[in-house]
Every structure is written in C-alpha cells, then in structure tokens.
Amino acid sequence: MTGTIGLDIGATKTLGVLVDADGRVLEQVREATEPGRDGVVRTAALVVAHLGAATHGAPATSVGLGIPGLVDVERGMVKHAVNLGVDGDWVPLRAELEARLGVRVAVENDVNVATLGAVALSGIRDLVYVSIGTGLAAGLVLDGVLRRGATGAAGEIGHVPTDPNGAVCQCGQRGCLETIASGRALAEAWHPAGSPGGDVPPAQAVFAAAAAGDPRAVEVRDRFAAGVADAVRTLCLSVDPATIVLGGGVSHLGARLVEAVGDALRAQAASSPFLASLDLAARIRVVPDDQPVAAIGAALLGRP
Amino acid sequence: MTGTIGLDIGATKTLGVLVDADGRVLEQVREATEPGRDGVVRTAALVVAHLGAATHGAPATSVGLGIPGLVDVERGMVKHAVNLGVDGDWVPLRAELEARLGVRVAVENDVNVATLGAVALSGIRDLVYVSIGTGLAAGLVLDGVLRRGATGAAGEIGHVPTDPNGAVCQCGQRGCLETIASGRALAEAWHPAGSPGGDVPPAQAVFAAAAAGDPRAVEVRDRFAAGVADAVRTLCLSVDPATIVLGGGVSHLGARLVEAVGDALRAQAASSPFLASLDLAARIRVVPDDQPVAAIGAALLGRP
Numbered sequence: 001m002t003g004t005i006g007l008d009i010g011a012t013k014t015l016g017v018l019v020d021a022d023g024r025v026l027e028q029v030r031e032a033t034e035p036g037r038d039g040v041v042r043t044a045a046l047v048v049a050h051l052g053a054a055t056h057g058a059p060a061t062s063v064g065l066g067i068p069g070l071v072d073v074e075r076g077m078v079k080h081a082v083n084l085g086v087d088g089d090w091v092p093l094r095a096e097l098e099a100r101l102g103v104r105v106a107v108e109n110d111v112n113v114a115t116l117g118a119v120a121l122s123g124i125r126d127l128v129y130v131s132i133g134t135g136l137a138a139g140l141v142l143d144g145v146l147r148r149g150a151t152g153a154a155g156e157i158g159h160v161p162t163d164p165n166g167a168v169c170q171c172g173q174r175g176c177l178e179t180i181a182s183g184r185a186l187a188e189a190w191h192p193a194g195s196p197g198g199d200v201p202p203a204q205a206v207f208a209a210a211a212a213g214d215p216r217a218v219e220v221r222d223r224f225a226a227g228v229a230d231a232v233r234t235l236c237l238s239v240d241p242a243t244i245v246l247g248g249g250v251s252h253l254g255a256r257l258v259e260a261v262g263d264a265l266r267a268q269a270a271s272s273p274f275l276a277s278l279d280l281a282a283r284i285r286v287v288p289d290d291q292p293v294a295a296i297g298a299a300l301l302g303r304p
Numbered sequence: 305m306t307g308t309i310g311l312d313i314g315a316t317k318t319l320g321v322l323v324d325a326d327g328r329v330l331e332q333v334r335e336a337t338e339p340g341r342d343g344v345v346r347t348a349a350l351v352v353a354h355l356g357a358a359t360h361g362a363p364a365t366s367v368g369l370g371i372p373g374l375v376d377v378e379r380g381m382v383k384h385a386v387n388l389g390v391d392g393d394w395v396p397l398r399a400e401l402e403a404r405l406g407v408r409v410a411v412e413n414d415v416n417v418a419t420l421g422a423v424a425l426s427g428i429r430d431l432v433y434v435s436i437g438t439g440l441a442a443g444l445v446l447d448g449v450l451r452r453g454a455t456g457a458a459g460e461i462g463h464v465p466t467d468p469n470g471a472v473c474q475c476g477q478r479g480c481l482e483t484i485a486s487g488r489a490l491a492e493a494w495h496p497a498g499s500p501g502g503d504v505p506p507a508q509a510v511f512a513a514a515a516a517g518d519p520r521a522v523e524v525r526d527r528f529a530a531g532v533a534d535a536v537r538t539l540c541l542s543v544d545p546a547t548i549v550l551g552g553g554v555s556h557l558g559a560r561l562v563e564a565v566g567d568a569l570r571a572q573a574a575s576s577p578f579l580a581s582l583d584l585a586a587r588i589r590v591v592p593d594d595q596p597v598a599a600i601g602a603a604l605l606g607r608p
Contacts, residue, residue, distance in 0.1 A: 126454070138542075140542075140543070142446065142451060143449070145447070147446065147543060147544075148544070149540075149543055149544020149545070150430070150544050150545060150546035151544055151546075151582060152544070153540065153541060153544040153582055154542065154543050154544040155541075155542070156541045156544075157541055157542060159541055159576075159578060159579070160537065160538050160541050160542075161466065161534075162465065162466055162467075162468075163466075163467065163468055164466075164467055165469075169576075171576050171577075171578040171579065172575040172576030172577060172578065172579070173572070173575060173576045173579060174575075230465075233464065234464050234538060234542065235542060236453075236457065237457060237459075237460045237461055237463055237464050238442075238444075238458065238459070238461060238464075238538065238539060238542035238543060239444070239451060239453055239458050239542060239543060240451075240452070240453020240454050240455055240456070240457040240458040240460075241453070241454060242454035242455075268477070271476040271477060271478075272463075272475050272476030272477045273475075273476060274463060274475040274476065275463070275475065275476070275477060278455060278457055
C-alpha cells in the first residue's frame, strides 16, 4: 500500500507518518533530529527510509514537511530555523530533499502544517489553530484555504502587544502576548530565572498545583490563561472563526487548558454584552493529544 | 443605459450611485436620510427613483445597500442600526425593499460595502480596509473574498483592548482601540466634554493645529495615530495583507493621516527588527477622497 509521507521536524525529534488517501495514519516513526542543515536533511531521509521499509518498499508519492522557521513555500526554502541550528542564508531544503529522496517534496512552517492537520482531523474547514509551545503563534484556515499572508506573517499573534507596561519581548516590543501566553512565559513565571525546576513540565506542574489550591500557582495559571484568552479574542475580532483549536506543547493539558481559558474568556465578557454575544468560550477546543497533528498536516501538503 | 444601483445609507444622508458593468459611476444622488424603519425604506426608494429618472427610466438590474448596523446577509435583515433609529427586532429590509422596488436587493454592513468599494477602486483583491469614523472597524477582502466570519464579527478590531489601564469603552471593556483610534475619541481628546467645539471637524482642527506647532494638538494627534497604528499592526499580525486602506470620515485628512500613522508605525518598529522587517508603514494608503467608495461597493453587491 502506498500513500504520502509527512514529517514534523522539531528541535529534538522528528516525527514521520505515512498517510493513506483517506487521511488515515498507516505508519508512524520517530527519530532524534540531527542539528544543522545537513543533519536535518539526513534525519528526514532516515525517517522516510524507515517509513518506506514499513510499507515494504512501496514508494510514497510525496513528502511534506513542517519546520519551525521562516519558510518560502514557493521556493521551498527555509531561514531562521534557529532551534534546529539552521540559520544565516536561505536553505533550499526542498531541492536538497528532492535530490536525495527522488520524490516531490513540499516545505511549510510548523504551525501551518499543524493547522492543516487540525482541519483534517476535525473535518472543520474554517478554523484558527493557536500553537502554545515555547512561543505563541496561530495558523488560519479560512473557508478551506490556508492563509499565509503577503509576507508569511499571518497568525503572528504572539507579537501583538496588549500592555504598554508589560515585559520586553524577545522581538523587541513591550507587552507582547507571547510574554504571557506561551510555554516559556509560563515556565518563567513559575520558576523565576535561577530557581530550580523539576522533572514535571512547568505547565503540568502549575496546573496541578493550582488545582490543589496553591495560591501562587492559581495566580500564575490565571494570568497565563488570561493571555491565551486575549489571543483568542484578538483572533476572533479579526477573522471570527467558529472554532479555535488550541495546540502546541502546552495543549497536553487538555480539558484543564480549555477550562482555564474558557473561564478567562467568560470573565472578559462579564463586563461587555457585545463580547458576551460572541460566546468565545464555546468556540475553544483542544487538539487531540494522541494524534500527530503536524505530521498529518505535512503529509497532506505535498499531495499532487 | 442600465446598470446596478448602490446605496450608502448613513445617519444623516443617503448616497446613491448607478454603476455600469465596468464599475464606472454613471449617476450620483444624495438625499437626507429619514430616520426609522419606514423612513429608511422611503429614503432608499426615493434615491432609487431619482437614479431611475436620471437614466431615463431604464430599470437597474439590482440594488445593493450598505447600512451601519448588524446585518444578516443571508436573510437580508438588519438589527442595531441605532444611528438610523432602527432598533429592537430584526428588520427584513431586503424583503421590504424588494416588494417596493421590484428588483433584486442585497443588504450588507456599511464597512463591508466600503471594503468592496476599495477593492473595486484599487484593483487590489487582497486588502484590509480600516474605517475610522465615529467608531473603528475593519473590513477584510482576502484573496478576492469578503471575510464576514462565523458571526459577522470579522474586522471588529475596535473592540480589541490594548491597555489594561485604558478608558472604559462603550462596549463595556477597558482600553479598546476604539477609545483611542476613532473620530469620537479624537474629538473628545481635543474638546473634553463640556468644552466648546467649532465649525471645523475635530480631526481637521487637531491636525491643522498640530502642523502649526500647538503642543497639545501634537500630543492628541500622535496618541490617535499610535492607536490607528496599533490597529494596523494587529490586523497585519493576524491576516498580513499587503495593503491597508484607511477610510471613514477621518480619512478626509488624506496624506496627513497616512503620514501620521506611518510615523507611528515606524516608531513602533524602531525597537523591533521583527516588526521592522514587515514594513507596515509602506502598506498604508488612504481611500480616494472624491469617490463614493461605500456606494460603489454596494452597487457591486447585488450583481447577479
């Protein structure tokens, strides 16, 4: 049986899936990501080879990949994939992989492939996907069409400032949503620089401690949730999707995240009949925890 | 010669145009708007009759109208057109006008018809129109398609808060963009409640005084321009249009508005290489002052 391959290339691991014509995942492979330009190409080729072996050698008809960085989709080139050790000039990742693999390759930003995956998994063709990982960014599929924007900046909601007196963001502005509503911001609020962390991911630790009644954890959780709610509100007052899917590493919190963000949205709406009429809390869901959403989206990318 | 009619129904006047197949304005008529549900229908019928007389009785093939209020486009119904004295239940404006005029009628929100008009006049099929009138709202045409959103709230950017310590907005939230970047906010900042105004529209007065070096006017102008820049940034980080068209009453300022907002965008970008790379100031233009943009957009609405 043949199909198309999708690769979710992350800073530490690369996840590959083989997906059939109906979008079902036939095989799944995971390998550590080798850093650097050649490392990324080798890792991708390795995962594709493993998936080929699993299908008894029947070639995939295309390979799509999602990568954290700036992507020129038309030219198949990547830049600023800093976490992968790929920086400096544009890297012609598509051409290098096509030469190595002998199949059609498509390259896309990691948040965009996850958004396409969320569409495929939900069957909803108009949604906004909010990726809450180390940073904060959104992907938009509007009436079935992925919105990249004129310069690929569509969904860069993490760099919308919401507080003139907020913290300075890595982007250089002050009070960006990402300084509140991201995994990094949550970790820093919970374990201020220099204080010891633990084995439990910070988001899990904060939400567990808050549920157990720790007042500092409640404060940290609620501030974070209010920031995510701000991002949801901004996206809804811009493009008004019926569905907002929360994804990224922090979304492993599942229903607890939906509840906290829903509470924050209801609190915002308490003072505003206008906002209340939009019922934003009802639009929120979380990406399924057991599905490789970004790899699935990537597998749909390169389809002829 | 026949064509289609567009009506821009405002609180004080209704502007009607007859537009030919190529989008050229053949005739233009203006009447005072009679308030209330029946008044709006009578005014619309009067303007259509005047335009019919101007074309020597050749019937228009359709009538489109833009109206400030909540519009259910599918059902052709209007609600909350408070400035027109139309409130309470949904009003079946399309059905009433079709019965009276005997032609196909389409009804749309005023900002959306202006956005369609901006597309028609510019020939740019992917843009965001920012209406700076009494309030602040945007219209989005993305890759040629008007984005209304799931609940008609797409472009309600005026109610995105950007300052937790900002003024209370009419919508009930605090620090909304509309409390800074609207004609009402500009007028209130220039003439605080109770102080005398003048015959010159406040936006014109503020910009003229600022250009003449009045320090308070400079402060009022720059705060307003920074708010418009915030709206532009939020829209660009959401949907990333190549072109942002400023319209609404305040846009009569023309190049002076583009310059002030451009300066504010450049000031925002000074601290952020990321924001600077998006070059938002270069995306701004102003709607042509001599064109009935909303009425032209309305005339395109109802086309078969």
